[in-house]
Amino acid sequence: MNSIFLRLYGGLLLALCFIGAITYASVELVNHYRSDLYREAMARGTFYLMAEGYQRYEPAERERWSQVLSKLFNAEISLQNAQALELGYREELHLSDGLVVMRLNDSEGYADILFQLPGEDAYITTRMTKVSEQQARATAVLILNHLSHFPEEEWKPALARLQQHFGYSLSLVGRDSVSLDNEQEQRLNRREVVIALDDSTRRDSSIRIFAPVAQTGMLLMLGPLSLFDQFPIELLLIAGALSLIAVAFATYLQVSPLQRRLKQLDRAVSQLGSGDLGAYANIEGNDAIGQVAATFNGMTAHIRRLIESQREMTRAVSHELRTPVARLRFGLEMLADIESADMRREKLNAMDHDIEQLDQLIDEILTYARLEQGTPNIEFTPVVVAELCEQLREELETIRGDTSITVECASLGLDVEAEERYLHRVLQNLVTNALRYARSSIVMRVQESEGRVLIYVDDDGPGIPEHERERVFKPFARLDKSRHRASGGYGLGLSIVKRIVDWHGGEIRVEESPAGGARFTVELPRTQQEQHVLGRMG
Template identity: 55%
Template sequence: MNSIFLRIYAGMMLAVLVVSLIAYAMVQLVNQYRSEIYREAMAHGTFHLLAQGFQRQNSEEELEARRALLSRLFGVELKILSESELSLSYRERLHLEQGLVVMRIDERAPDAGADILYQLPGESRYVSAHMTRVSEQHARATALLVLEELARVPAERWDDVIASLQPHFGYGLSRVPRERVQLDLEQLERLERQEVVIALRENRSGRHSGVMVYAPLGPTDVLVLGPLALFDWTPVPMLVIVGLLGLFAMGGATYALVRPLQNRLRELDHVVRQLGGGNMEVQARVGPDAIGQLGSTFNGMKEHIRRLIDAQREMTRAVSHELRTPVARLRFGLEMLADCDDADERRVKLDELDQDIEQLDQLIDEILTFARLEEGSPTLDFKAVDLRALFGQICREIAPISGALVLVDASDWERLGEASHAEGEERYLHRILQNLVTNALRYARSEIVLRFEVADGWAIMEVADDGPGIPAAERERVFKPFARLDKSRHRASGGYGLGLSIVQRIVEWHSGRIEIDDSPQGGALFRVLWPREQRRGHHALGAAGGR
């Protein structure tokens, strides 16, 4: 996945998915705990009153009669069980001893109900009931139990009793004057008939709706239980906490995704600064993504700069040396010309000076050509080049200066057919072949052989001569600017040692390579290989680092 956008986008999507799953699991876990607390709070007051009522019974017969009565009142079977009948866990025993309600919920049960346990204060017996749902019957029965507690004391103490019961209830208990109760006419009539009334109090947002229980308390007052709030699965505080945790998690995920890219950019910046400080040995880390490709381009640029600097140094040394000889000859010729009185001799000296000037002009032209190729890093426009036509053009151009040398095109063009076309810059391919043939002209004794062929997707151009050849130890050096071989390729052969350097640079631009071997004729064989199909819009810097 080379695109930075795709990497970050995919990473963010994965982070969103993971954070969402974690948030969902966390909400479920928290709600499971909250629902247990909610159910226990809703049941605590009712079972506290049940336990107090059972403890007031004076005999087992009265206890059993009250148990049966309350079972019918609640619509569930109430039991009085001993500890040995319950097999309590350590947590359950601890909660029961603290006066809390314990619920045993079996999610695998068909009715998904709960066994509710509550310890009779100061005893080792427990009230037990199995409930599958909370109904209006349970709310009415709870209101009757509260009324029963209030009936045991004078009216002036009702507020004290309500206040003492309130801590055991998970909802409000209050004594309200009847005229302040907001009920419809039918519900008020039921209160007058001494009935317990259940009403739903709705909120516009629906988040704080609940059930209200009204029970007549004397001629002027009403006992109000509630609101018995419905369980809120998504309370605002929990949503805020989950949202903040999600933002922190996404921030961490974003940091984890961006941090490696930031480190690599910082590393690349450090490398660029080192290069700016003159450290040419520095190397950027490469990779398959965009930053890695940028590093590869940087390395290519650095190598190109290194070659330019090295070439400039070599050219500075070589040019000063190469220019010294023709300039010295010109100075000597001018001195000789000043002392020459004979017209014919003066004409000969002028011709020699003209040859020196022409030689100097050729040297300057070669130097400028090489410098231009070294400086330029052109964007190459590759097109299919007809190599058969190119070879024929070179043969026609070289024929007038080949003298007695035989120039042979040994390519099997008929067999190659359409394969005789290869992609490249035609003017640069022409320069490659021209320089190689011109170089061979200086050293060949009688014959130069040209050949073009195709193998494994590579276009192959060969120029062979029957001259003295090039020793294996010297084959790398011939591509350096102004390099000459003192023995087999001696100075008398002419040239300035730039032709092969130019050829090597152009071959690199075509993502190819140049090899030197022994020719079948006994001389040197130059073989140029480059891909028949090139990348479009290819830049020379991209090829520079890939040799």
């Protein structure tokens, strides 16, 4: 994915999915834990009263209390020891702390509830399948039974002491202070336990249980008992806050590398703006920023090359022009003193030759300068290399002298995507350069290797020393010491060849030829995959 948008969007989407999964699992885990606490808090007081009842009986008589409780709660309630229950370590800790332990069996839809008699190795056990009104009424009966063991004036203190074992409020209220419907009033008159549901909203739903207390006109009120809320607002707010923090962190992880790379690019641009042509953006990657950095690095390399080329050209041009201009000046001075018409004509011919050299030099300089301005709009078309080589051989037939030029190609139909006139210029420069040095033969060979076309130009001349092979592609480079260059040329031909090869995404190198001279190898891709905007460093 090279698009910054896709990287950011994809990264954030993955982060949100991950955060959503973690949040959901966390909420489920917390709700499961809260539901366990809720059930234990609702049951702890009831089982505390059961245990209190058991401890009022002698061990031999406790079975009777078990029967009473079983009938009261409509569930089998009994006493068992730890060995029969096979308690786990966590269960033992909870039970020894006076807590209720529930063994849930969701698949079967029941829960085994355990509670330890304080200070004894005996445990109340029962199996509940659902929470019913009968259990609520039974709890109220147990509380009233507990209060019956105290004088009336001690009921409130006794209820306050009992409160610490319950997860909901216990209180004594006047009957007149409670608002009930007619049916509920009638049930109270019959000394029945009444359950009142306050269902104002889902979140505020609660239950209150009322039980008449003897003939006092007082009511025992249990509650309000709030229904368990799977998604309390506090938990949702915390989960939302944590999710926002996680999204912010994920966004930072996505944006931070991009920001860091943009700062690197900004520093490189600032360096270039301050005149430092050695500025380089060391940014890797194939995304948009990496491509901009690569373009920037290519641009700075191109600017350095242009400036260096300009400096070299200025030095070389001044040197190259000095010799023919000096000869022309000297010739003009001598011309005034020559009286013989034949000698005057000979001197004029020499001056005309100097002017022709100047014209060739200026033409080469202008060509090289034009090529150094940047990559032209090249139109790549299939070019049959063997046919182009044969065409060039015929064009050079009149100037080759005694030197033979041959073409060898394994496949006559082998083509390459290139600009034909530029490829022709490459081969022309290489072959004419070889003509200056070859003793008797020049061979152009064309081969294909791994999707690339190889063009060899071999001669049987003196060759090029290994330490000079890189320098021959630089402008105005000369291997001989003579300023007149007996072999001809101005040292720009191979520089032009290298620039054109770079445009085509290829390579050029010089090696020793099998014939003993120099071998120039041009390697080009058969198909062009991309535009070579700034070329390569020379």
